[in-house]
Amino acid sequence: MEHTIKLKVNGISYDVRVQSKRSLLSVLRDDLGYIGVKEGCGAGECGACTIIMDGKAINSCMVLAVEADGSEILTIEGLSDGDNLHPIQKQFIEKGAIQCGFCTPGMILTTYEFLKRNPDPTEDEIKVAISGNLCRCTGYVQIIEAITAAAKEMKSNKEQ
Numbered sequence: 761m762e763h764t765i766k767l768k769v770n771g772i773s774y775d776v777r778v779q780s781k782r783s784l785l786s787v788l789r790d791d792l793g794y795i796g797v798k799e800g801c802g803a804g805e806c807g808a809c810t811i812i813m814d815g816k817a818i819n820s821c822m823v824l825a826v827e828a829d830g831s832e833i834l835t836i837e838g839l840s841d842g843d844n845l846h847p848i849q850k851q852f853i854e855k856g857a858i859q860c861g862f863c864t865p866g867m868i869l870t871t872y873e874f875l876k877r878n879p880d881p882t883e884d885e886i887k888v889a890i891s892g893n894l895c896r897c898t899g900y901v902q903i904i905e906a907i908t909a910a911a912k913e914m915k916s917n918k919e920q
């Protein structure tokens with residue numbers, strides 16, 4: 761069965777015709793072209809497909825597109841402010857927290873939602889927050905450094 765759903769992605773409104781069984785991940789990537797949303801396991805285990813839906817970080821492979829009808833979505837393509845990268849993106853680059861880059865959009869969006877809830881996290885809290893996002897390359901050390909540095913930068917930006 762087909763349905764028309766409404767999505768707002770990175771501030772842009774869409775009406776999309778979708779079959780009931782399509783995942784939100786496949787609609788974002790294949791129909792709307794947001795290829796920063798990565799498909800890893802397709803089973804809710806790797807976090808590569810993480811997006812922000814109505815303020816929450818979710819695995820878009822585990823949500824049907826019809827379930828997302830009417831929602832507001834943020835993908836990695838919408839995180840920077842024009843050419844100005846978000847502090848989390850900047851710190852991932854500066855700390856060398858990106859190697860192949862496959863996990864990076866999901867890792868950054870998970871971090872974005874986490875730092876909104878917990879702007880001054882401990883290392884252990886960071887580890888728990890990113891435990892659903894798998895990285896095959898970095899060994900996580902640089903990722904944790906990048907998140908710590910991003911939290912500091914965002915805090916000092918707020919205080920200015």
Ligand code: FES
Pocket residue numbers: 798799800801802803804805806807808809810819820821822
């Ligand atoms: S692709 Fe969605 S969690 Fe792995």
Ligand code: FES
Pocket residue numbers: 857858859860861862863864894895896897898
């Ligand atoms: S940088 Fe390659 S999977 Fe994380």
